[in-house]
């Protein structure tokens with residue numbers, strides 16, 4: 001099944017996307033429809049909303065899964081004028097949720113932005129994006145809603161690292177969308193030096209729904225938008241699922257029942273082989289299993305897909321997307337891609353595999369952003385979950401690896417439904 005739909009339990013309406021039984025969008029992008037849903041209601045008690053977000057345990061949806069209430073509170077308690085940025089720049093090629101939300105639900109994102117601004121005391125807001133269609137939808141929604149908060153739209157180039165929070169701040173300040181070393185983090189010194197909340201657009205949308213549907217706060221926090229793709233078996237699906245849903249159920253629903261492995265978190269969460277069907281979709285379980293949910297993009301590998309070929313393409317793509325600011329990132333992604341390519345072409349020795357293992361352990365945390373960590377995790381999980389495939393490639397080339405290795409990440413790239 002492809003398209004956009006909610007898989008919440010029967011009888012539940014979708015929260016951010018329509019459920020299978022609904023026609024049209026809940027609220028939609030039309031201002032009248034959104035107001036009729038209870039959107040843009042005056043916020044009289046910001047602390048009460050913050051308490052609701054904390055009690056429901058809402059976690060950020062940009063990738064790290066950090067508790068949203070902690071970020072809001074930290075910026076609220078920082079001195080001086082504060083700034084808030086709705087971050088709609090999703091660098092993972094396999095994720096479409098943020099662009100879809102901005103294109104089709106701009107009011108719910110803007111509503112979340114003004115609520116988060118009220119909670120933090122921010123006097124200035126930005127919407128940060130790279131997608132032209134999303135920009136048109138947001139500008140139209142801003143003209144319709146005329147928010148009391150000053151909100152500017154900042155367009156950036158679409159790259160893997162442009163949505164990283166320090167890159168966001170740098171671009172909003174007029175510089176290049178490249179990460180900087182931390183500290184300081186944006187909540188300490190962000191846009192124009194002011195304490196800044198950089199919040200993913202899905203996180204903000206969930207805050208808005210939590211405010212307009214207070215009885216459903218737990219369900220709102222306990223639901224993810226995930227992008228499911230892979231295997232050349234049809235288009236991708238953007239699906240709203242409860243936290244804890246088993247990956248096998250998601251694969252079956254979307255026609256990936258024959259999948260034998262999965263690449264998690266876009267390119268950030270690593271490859272997972274045998275046992276992937278038992279994994280539940282939640283940050284803590286996946287972290288405990290050595291994987292990561294990241295932005296919630298899942299790419300399924302089918303019987304004809306070779307995990308080594310997938311790893312080569314992922315590492316090469318990440319190497320090409322390196323901002324080339326950190327020497328260790330440039331040399332590390334290059335070395336890992338070269339060694340993986342040697343494995344794929346049957347030219348690797350056991351020493352090559354040992355080097356890959358060492359780099360996958362030593363490189364995480366050494367770059368200014370998480371791109372190098374993503375490449376290292378791809379390598380680490382390939383070695384951990386597919387040792388037989390790696391070993392076999394050291395002796396002979398498989399059909400999937402026989403052709404030239406694509407470097408453009410096309411395999412992972414998903415079109416917005």
Ligand code: SF4
Pocket residue numbers: 161178179180321322323324325326327329330366367368369370371372
């Ligand atoms: S780790 Fe890589 S992508 Fe990230 S800032 Fe450094 S050079 Fe750029």
